Amino acid sequence: MKPAPFVYHAPTSLGAALMLKAEHGDEAKFLAGGQSLIPAMNFRIANPALLVDVNKLAALDYIHVVAGELRIGALTRVQRLEHDPLVRAHWPLLPETVPHIAHPQIRNRSTVGGSLAHADPAAELPVILTALGGRLRLQSSTGERWVGADDFFVSLFTTAIATDEMLVEVAIPAAPARTGTAFMEVARRHGDYAMLGVAVVVTLDAAGACSAARLIFLNAGDRPMNAQRAAAALLGQLPGSAAIEAAASSATEELEPMGSVHATPAYQRHLARVLARRALRLAVQRAN
Numbered sequence: 604m605k606p607a608p609f610v611y612h613a614p615t616s617l618g619a620a621l622m623l624k625a626e627h628g629d630e631a632k633f634l635a636g637g638q639s640l641i642p643a644m645n646f647r648i649a650n651p652a653l654l655v656d657v658n659k660l661a662a663l664d665y666i667h668v669v670a671g672e673l674r675i676g677a678l679t680r681v682q683r684l685e686h687d688p689l690v691r692a693h694w695p696l697l698p699e700t701v702p703h704i705a706h707p708q709i710r711n712r713s714t715v716g717g718s719l720a721h722a723d724p725a726a727e728l729p730v731i732l733t734a735l736g737g738r739l740r741l742q743s744s745t746g747e748r749w750v751g752a753d754d755f756f757v758s759l760f761t762t763a764i765a766t767d768e769m770l771v772e773v774a775i776p777a778a779p780a781r782t783g784t785a786f787m788e789v790a791r792r793h794g795d796y797a798m799l800g801v802a803v804v805v806t807l808d809a810a811g812a813c814s815a816a817r818l819i820f821l822n823a824g825d826r827p828m829n830a831q832r833a834a835a836a837l838l839g840q841l842p843g844s845a846a847i848e849a850a851a852s853s854a855t856e857e858l859e860p861m862g863s864v865h866a867t868p869a870y871q872r873h874l875a876r877v878l879a880r881r882a883l884r885l886a887v888q889r890a891n
């Protein structure tokens with residue numbers, strides 16, 4: 604398999620990369636880890652006339668905290684999220700989830716920015732970022748803007764990134780006290796894209812009642828799917844077995860998974876209910 608001919612640039616500054624994108628628009632694509640783009644080019648699903656290789660933009664490879672908020676540069680390799688001590692200590696949902704993403708060799712190459720910009724509804728990072736209430740910084744040669752994860756993922760492989768913009772940074776807020784998180788998915792083999800998965804975030808108040816909840820599903824629609832009715836059903840409740848079962852049932856009803864050769868929509872709904880129940884139990888246990 605070989606890609607169609609293309610022109611290749613590897614700029615050494617963000618400004619130069621953004622100028623190339625502004626000049627060539629949709630004809631140009633950023634090359635980050637290449638783990639999704641290169642196969643797509645080899646299969647001729649993507650045929651960019653120009654590749655803007657951003658791997659020399661080392662300034663976009665970082666993990667640090669600004670005013671209590673986790674900041675991750677777009678060029679940070681996915682594997683780093685599993686081992687970074689800061690992330691492990693304060694955002695445990697990330698290291699819990701990363702081992703489910705492909706295989707170590709792929710995670711060593713693939714970038715946080717590439718995974719989010721690719722916007723595969725079966726990918727893990729978009730779901731985690733949405734569950735944690737993250738936001739994304741988009742930069743062009745003329746300015747920058749922040750977009751919340753809820754608005755960033757538009758549909759299948761489609762995001763809010765404009766033609767002349769690049770995703771440069773991701774921010775994830777610190778979790779309030781008594782917050783528990785959990786991620787679960789079912790894949791046919793370890794490292795495969797999952798048939799369905801869920802990320803859960805639960806916050807409890809002083810009395811142990813649920814004061815905030817989010818259940819975000821992967822591979823259950825055309826983007827990270829937010830089971831809002833299920834989350835609303837938990838608010839104000841002591842999250843015992845009955846409340847958790849009711850929320851898991853509600854999530855199943857509001858999702859419309861599309862099915863695939865590996866799983867029918869009915870089986871995906873079954874997975875949604877079982878995984879939501881288990882992930883909620885675990886998140887509540889951790890919040891306690």
Ligand SMILES: Cc1cc2nc3c(=O)[nH]c(=O)nc-3n(C[C@H](O)[C@H](O)[C@H](O)COP(=O)(O)OP(=O)(O)OC[C@H]3O[C@@H](n4cnc5c(N)ncnc54)[C@H](O)[C@@H]3O)c2cc1C
Pocket residue numbers: 632633634635636637638639640641642677703704705706709712713714715716717718719720721725726727728764768769770771794795796797
């Ligand atoms: C065998 C295999 C199994 C995989 N399994 C999984 C899995 O289980 N879960 C999962 O989530 N992923 C999986 N992946 C995908 C992998 O994680 C990809 O690497 C990732 O989705 C894309 O990241 P990348 O850095 O390689 O991006 P690239 O492939 O370089 O780019 C992907 C797309 O994003 C654009 N892009 C890249 N960076 C930016 C940026 N900063 N701003 C704007 N646009 C940008 C590119 O132009 C391109 O359109 C798998 C890949 C392989 C090959």
